[in-house]
Amino acid sequence: GDSVTQMEGPVTLSEEAFLTINCTYTATGYPSLFWYVQYPGEGLQLLLKATKADDKGSNKGFEATYRKETTSFHLEKGSVQVSDSAVYFCALSGRGAQKLVFGQGTRLTINP
Amino acid sequence: GAVVSQHPSRVICKSGTSVKIECRSLDFQATTMFWYRQFPKKSLMLMATSNEGSKATYEQGVEKDKFLINHASLTLSTLTVTSAHPEDSSFYICSAEPGGDEQFFGPGTRLTVL
Numbered sequence: 721g722d723s724v725t726q727m728e729g730p731v732t733l734s735e736e737a738f739l740t741i742n743c744t745y746t747a748t749g750y751p752s753l754f755w756y757v758q759y760p761g762e763g764l765q766l767l768l769k770a771t772k773a774d775d776k777g778s779n780k781g782f783e784a785t786y787r788k789e790t791t792s793f794h795l796e797k798g799s800v801q802v803s804d805s806a807v808y809f810c811a812l813s814g815r816g817a818q819k820l821v822f823g824q825g826t827r828l829t830i831n832p
Numbered sequence: 833g834a835v836v837s838q839h840p841s842r843v844i845c846k847s848g849t850s851v852k853i854e855c856r857s858l859d860f861q862a863t864t865m866f867w868y869r870q871f872p873k874k875s876l877m878l879m880a881t882s883n884e885g886s887k888a889t890y891e892q893g894v895e896k897d898k899f900l901i902n903h904a905s906l907t908l909s910t911l912t913v914t915s916a917h918p919e920d921s922s923f924y925i926c927s928a929e930p931g932g933d934e935q936f937f938g939p940g941t942r943l944t945v946l
Contacts, residue, residue: 724875756937761939762939763836763838763925763936763937763938763939763940764876764927764937765937766934766935809875809876818864818866818881818929818935819878819881820866820876820878820935822875822876822877823875824873824874824875825873825874825875825876
């Protein structure tokens, strides 16, 4: 079945550092890919998404590119802030399917 | 943006009792709602898909008689954990879909069964 694998956390960085959180997936067909963020005490929020190969999703300085050849959707940000501290989830949904399949989540802590 | 609430946010109950968790879409109508379970340091696992006015569709391995789901209106779905046991302790999260491909998530409910 479909699956998503994220890099193990937790990840701790200093403010203004470059961030990469790796995400790879296994799916039949051409899924849509998502990054969700969960701030402390809040529900998951959609951060960005991409629906086809080579699409780049971006939001709040975060970017991720749908790479079909490497089945990856790595999350990047050039300069992180303390307010980016949260848990980040990579997810996919199969074509025409409503269901989301999540990775295990990566806890990110940014120190001032 | 679309807001989804869950109630209660935290519940502690004795083994053998039943617990009801509510999921509400506050500013939109949701034809479909989803219930997830999240174990510590683990991913969210989909338990069931709930469509308004029809029976929920459960994922493989999820006991439908233990986790009762009711989606009686376009803004409310409930999950009842019947005869709860300590192994049911977990973080339960719902999401709602107004149409299209984006789900909006509730803040979650922490269930502790003693």
